[in-house]
Amino acid sequence: MLTIAAREFNALFRSPLAWIIAAILQIFFAWYFLSTLEQYILIQDKLALQDHPPGITAFVTFRYLAPCSALLLIICPLLTMRSYADEYRQGTFTLLRTAPVSNSAIVMGKFFGVYAFVALLLCLALLMPLCLVYITNVDFATLLWSLAGLLAVAALCTSAGMLFSSLTRHTLVAAIASSTLLIILWVIGKHAVSSPVIQQALGTLATSSHLGSFFQGLVSSRDIVYFVLLTSLFIGLTMIRVNNLGWQGSQGR
Amino acid sequence: MNHHQPLNQQPGGPTEPKRPDHRLRRTQQWLANITGVLLTLVIASLLYLSHRWPAEADISATNRHSLSEQSVRTVSSFDQAIRVTAVLGPDATQRQAVKKLVAQYSKHNPRLQLEFINPETSPARVRELDANPGGELIISTGDADLYREKRLQSLSERSFTGALTQLSRNANRQVVFVTGHDERTTQRQTNGDFAELAARLTQLGLVTREISLVTNPVIPEDTDLLVIAAPRKPYFPGEVATLLNYVSTGGNILWLIDEQHDVGLKALSAELGIEPLPGVLLDASSKSYGAENPTFAVIDHSNLPDHPVNRTLGNPLLLPAATALNLTPLAGQSSRPLFFSSEQSWTESGPVAGAVRFDENTTEQRGPLLLGIALQRQVQTLQPREQRIAVIGDADWLANQWIGNGANLEYAQRLFNWLAADDAQLSFATATPEDAFINPASRTILVMGGGFLFGLPLIFLIIAAMLWRQQRNG
Numbered sequence: 001m002l003t004i005a006a007r008e009f010n011a012l013f014r015s016p017l018a019w020i021i022a023a024i025l026q027i028f029f030a031w032y033f034l035s036t037l038e039q040y041i042l043i044q045d046k047l048a049l050q051d052h053p054p055g056i057t058a059f060v061t062f063r064y065l066a067p068c069s070a071l072l073l074i075i076c077p078l079l080t081m082r083s084y085a086d087e088y089r090q091g092t093f094t095l096l097r098t099a100p101v102s103n104s105a106i107v108m109g110k111f112f113g114v115y116a117f118v119a120l121l122l123c124l125a126l127l128m129p130l131c132l133v134y135i136t137n138v139d140f141a142t143l144l145w146s147l148a149g150l151l152a153v154a155a156l157c158t159s160a161g162m163l164f165s166s167l168t169r170h171t172l173v174a175a176i177a178s179s180t181l182l183i184i185l186w187v188i189g190k191h192a193v194s195s196p197v198i199q200q201a202l203g204t205l206a207t208s209s210h211l212g213s214f215f216q217g218l219v220s221s222r223d224i225v226y227f228v229l230l231t232s233l234f235i236g237l238t239m240i241r242v243n244n245l246g247w248q249g250s251q252g253r
Numbered sequence: 254m255n256h257h258q259p260l261n262q263q264p265g266g267p268t269e270p271k272r273p274d275h276r277l278r279r280t281q282q283w284l285a286n287i288t289g290v291l292l293t294l295v296i297a298s299l300l301y302l303s304h305r306w307p308a309e310a311d312i313s314a315t316n317r318h319s320l321s322e323q324s325v326r327t328v329s330s331f332d333q334a335i336r337v338t339a340v341l342g343p344d345a346t347q348r349q350a351v352k353k354l355v356a357q358y359s360k361h362n363p364r365l366q367l368e369f370i371n372p373e374t375s376p377a378r379v380r381e382l383d384a385n386p387g388g389e390l391i392i393s394t395g396d397a398d399l400y401r402e403k404r405l406q407s408l409s410e411r412s413f414t415g416a417l418t419q420l421s422r423n424a425n426r427q428v429v430f431v432t433g434h435d436e437r438t439t440q441r442q443t444n445g446d447f448a449e450l451a452a453r454l455t456q457l458g459l460v461t462r463e464i465s466l467v468t469n470p471v472i473p474e475d476t477d478l479l480v481i482a483a484p485r486k487p488y489f490p491g492e493v494a495t496l497l498n499y500v501s502t503g504g505n506i507l508w509l510i511d512e513q514h515d516v517g518l519k520a521l522s523a524e525l526g527i528e529p530l531p532g533v534l535l536d537a538s539s540k541s542y543g544a545e546n547p548t549f550a551v552i553d554h555s556n557l558p559d560h561p562v563n564r565t566l567g568n569p570l571l572l573p574a575a576t577a578l579n580l581t582p583l584a585g586q587s588s589r590p591l592f593f594s595s596e597q598s599w600t601e602s603g604p605v606a607g608a609v610r611f612d613e614n615t616t617e618q619r620g621p622l623l624l625g626i627a628l629q630r631q632v633q634t635l636q637p638r639e640q641r642i643a644v645i646g647d648a649d650w651l652a653n654q655w656i657g658n659g660a661n662l663e664y665a666q667r668l669f670n671w672l673a674a675d676d677a678q679l680s681f682a683t684a685t686p687e688d689a690f691i692n693p694a695s696r697t698i699l700v701m702g703g704g705f706l707f708g709l710p711l712i713f714l715i716i717a718a719m720l721w722r723q724q725r726n727g
Contacts, residue, residue, distance in 0.1 A: 014720060014724075015720070016717040016718070016720045016721040016724070017717075019713050019714070019716045019717035019720065020713070020714065020717045022713045023710040023711075023713035023714045023717065024710075026705070026709050026710045026713060027706065027710045029705070030702070030705035030706040030709070030710075031706060033705070034702045034705075034706065037691070037698065040691060041691050041693045044689065044690060044691060045554075047689075048685060048689055048690075051321075051409060051410050051411050051683045052315070052317040052318075052321075052410070052683045052684075053683070053685060053686065053689060054317065054686070055314070055315075055686030055687065055688035055689045056688045056689070056691050057314075057686075057688050058313065058317065058686070124709075127705070128701070128705055131697075131701050131705075132688070134697045134701075135691060135692070135695050135697050135698065136687070136688040136690070136691060137687040137688050138688055139313060139314040139315075139686060139687075139688060141312040141313065141314065142312070142313050142314065145312060196343065196345070199345050200345075203345065204300060204301070204304055205300075213309070216313065216317070216318065217311065217312050217313030217314075217317065217318070218309060218310070218311055218312070218313070218318050219309065219310040219311075219312055220307065220308075220309045221303060221306075221307050221308040221309070222303045222304050222307040225299070225300070225303035226300065226303070229296045229299055229300050229303075230296070232296065233292065233293060233296040236292045236296075237289055237292065237293075240285050240288050240289050240292070241285075243285070244281065244282065244285040
């Protein structure tokens, strides 16, 4: 599994495109971070008057890191779209399946390969809030928990991207379909529905409603469980898909 | 779950595998679909269970998501049931906010119960409660004979704890307004009067009433605060004696002064060491707040010295036609300024018309000038306590017409609470995080900004170019 993960990670790490994405992301992160910082400096006097006022850490995690997590809805599918679809097209998936590893190891290996790369990208976003230690006493617990939030969204988006990549041989279709699903999942509970039961169910399913706690220094069991379960669901469905291909493939020989 | 052909097979190719047995393949497909559905169902049930029994922990440095110590103390002190009736539409976000706040309190006192009433589906119930259909939180406690309630239109920990504090007291505080000298009255709705103020004070648990010093030569003992609201007709000597007696025996007093009227209260002035300066206060800085003429004194943060009443005030205070005060420090009392006028203000002795400006070498005085002052004295009775007195050089700021402007209402509520010795309502404070202040002049921010915005992306682009060249060559 580690070999597959390393192979996947290296493939991304050696692609110029990934580095260009990283450069563009970094410009965006830096610009967004600095404007959030400026906004805080402008209103810090007023914020201090509130009950339970936020410090710069809480302000930055909520106003900068939380919106940044929405970028993952696009970036993860772009990074995962080739994971299976490309192998199907080039015929290398048959080769991979003949290797002495189980199907679940293939799925997990591919998942962790891309996930490690996304985690590195996320560290870029976190680098700037971390540098606040040079100017103030940063609230590390809140900052690290918001990194956990980013990693949770990344895991969900990567696993969803993987599932769609395993369903088709067209990379672009995989990326668009997974992004669409993730965006729908993100906004699903935002609109008022007449039935409170449905509203609650949609709210439970919505990704955005499970993010707040991570970026405000609040550990919430329901939010952790949400990300663990949905990521497991997508990985599980990918495994079933790959197994099914395996059976059909072996039957075919 | 899927109905694809195996994607890795190249149909029609030279190594085309044998077609699998049709039935077996269908069974396997069916099995995969069933497993997929089962997995989804298991995940959905687990998701439901996790929402049914949630658990939370606050790890922020200042426990931002937990109640302040005072709130916990207040709610824990109740040994009767507390009923919270939220008259609120079906909006899920609003209801969630109420639920979340109330849940924080009920964690510390399980006797607190929350009930929602939707004004759209239960209009009769809303009428019966005489609730504001736009949304209201009714917090009540006690049985039929000892029933007490507080109503909140804005929801915050501060307001909720404030309401609980008032409910926990058995008796309301008595605020008595002196009448009979053409003062501002709590009974009338006209622009210059105090009906709105009285209504707002009642919400705080401060009951207002008026007395005449002619018919009451002794001020009632249950008076927590006596208000002299800018009299325009002179006091009789006997009335002044009553006032002086009240002050010397330790009564709390709020004196609102309008300079234009000499009402025979010089003796009270001398007793407190405070006298009004002649002329009306003009403030050139009020223009920047959109005031039409300079008779408005605008008091912002910079003119509010440290005092329990002044803490956490957001907007500026607006005082129409104020009078500056002069303080003579007296032995036996400590005096602390409440607020000053701005540096661009002065006391105008001439008529306020046309181009007015500060005239040197006259009785006019340049700002900042004292407009409000708080006095404290130790009273040696059976139970030693503190006497609290405030003198403000304006009455209009509390009048129906002006109380809603700026922070006037909020300030009035804080001032009355302090004067009625209700410190519990003033001491509400939450922790300020250590990273609350960022120095905008910090050079580190500039270096950091430059490095992250230009340096790092440039390094990434160079790596990308190198990789691209490497791949092209190799």
